[in-house]
Amino acid sequence: MKNNLVIQTMLDHKSIRKYTDEVPSDEVIKTIVRAGQQAPFASQYYSVLLLRDRERNPYKAPLLFTICVDSYKFELIMAKRNWKLVTNDLTLMLFGIQDAALMAENMAIAGRSLGLGSCFLGSALYRAEKIAEQYDLPKRVFPLVQLVMGYPAEDPPTRPRYPVEFTLFEDRYPKLNQDTVSKAMQQMDEGYLAQDYYRNLNAKIRLENREETFTYDNYSWTEHICRKWGQWYPDPKTLLEQLEKRDFHITRKRQK
Numbered sequence: 201m202k203n204n205l206v207i208q209t210m211l212d213h214k215s216i217r218k219y220t221d222e223v224p225s226d227e228v229i230k231t232i233v234r235a236g237q238q239a240p241f242a243s244q245y246y247s248v249l250l251l252r253d254r255e256r257n258p259y260k261a262p263l264l265f266t267i268c269v270d271s272y273k274f275e276l277i278m279a280k281r282n283w284k285l286v287t288n289d290l291t292l293m294l295f296g297i298q299d300a301a302l303m304a305e306n307m308a309i310a311g312r313s314l315g316l317g318s319c320f321l322g323s324a325l326y327r328a329e330k331i332a333e334q335y336d337l338p339k340r341v342f343p344l345v346q347l348v349m350g351y352p353a354e355d356p357p358t359r360p361r362y363p364v365e366f367t368l369f370e371d372r373y374p375k376l377n378q379d380t381v382s383k384a385m386q387q388m389d390e391g392y393l394a395q396d397y398y399r400n401l402n403a404k405i406r407l408e409n410r411e412e413t414f415t416y417d418n419y420s421w422t423e424h425i426c427r428k429w430g431q432w433y434p435d436p437k438t439l440l441e442q443l444e445k446r447d448f449h450i451t452r453k454r455q456k
């Protein structure tokens with residue numbers, strides 16, 4: 201494989217969940233955000249909030265970024281040009297998520313290149329209204345994901361990924377046979393188990409309607425992810441409600 205500083209920085213990525221007391225300077229923060237902004241965008245449909253309160257940070261990191269899909273700001277621009285939104289909110293949200301996610305990951309990479317570690321937090325989606333209150337968000341701003349950041353106080357190994365052959369399909373989508381699927385699962389499961397990942401995080405998802413037979417000796421990544429998407433959030437209502445409260449109406453056509 202080819203290598204250089206950028207590739208190595210990306211290959212070195214690992215989520216960091218323990219942080220030193222060192223506080224990143226304003227210059228470091230600005231650099232990270234500027235590098236984030238330089239990600240490609242469909243319409244810069246995002247805003248980033250920063251909280252420097254270690255006590256309110258889930259991993260006691262010095263920085264907590266909240267990356268929001270932001271239609272409010274864009275609508276101010278449209279109003280100045282005497283335009284009104286016509287595009288439906290589902291389309292705007294899907295494009296907005298792409299803009300926001302690309303920016304967020306650029307920030308994480310920039311942070312790592314400057315010696316900082318980070319970890320995404322997916323719970324923002326379900327705490328949107330609480331976050332909106334905390335940060336005084338106008339309607340039409342939706343907190344998508346949070347990113348904690350700071351100088352690492354741990355150096356875990358990098359976590360495995362699927363084999364490239366289970367990820368990159370050239371020319372046509374292949375017929376995936378049992379063997380290919382098993383191989384991909386094995387690479388992930390053995391990798392996470394070898395690191396004692398879930399034992400260290402103490403993060404076994406409780407089974408809702410089955411008897412527990414797994415211990416941290418065999419509770420692997422595919423077991424974890426199956427428990428998550430095999431038990432949680434069957435009803436889209438919870439998320440739709442969060443979106444509606446932020447004035448995003450995903451299931452409706454916009455009135456001209």
Ligand SMILES: Cc1cc2nc3c(=O)[nH]c(=O)nc-3n(C[C@H](O)[C@H](O)[C@H](O)COP(=O)(O)O)c2cc1C
Binds near residue numbers: 215323
């Ligand atoms: C959208 C998203 C949400 C995530 N949510 C959480 C979270 O709530 N808590 C956490 O500790 N890690 C969270 N992570 C980090 C993943 O667990 C982590 O990226 C994954 O296990 C791969 O490990 P690595 O980042 O160390 O390579 C999240 C990552 C993403 C992209």
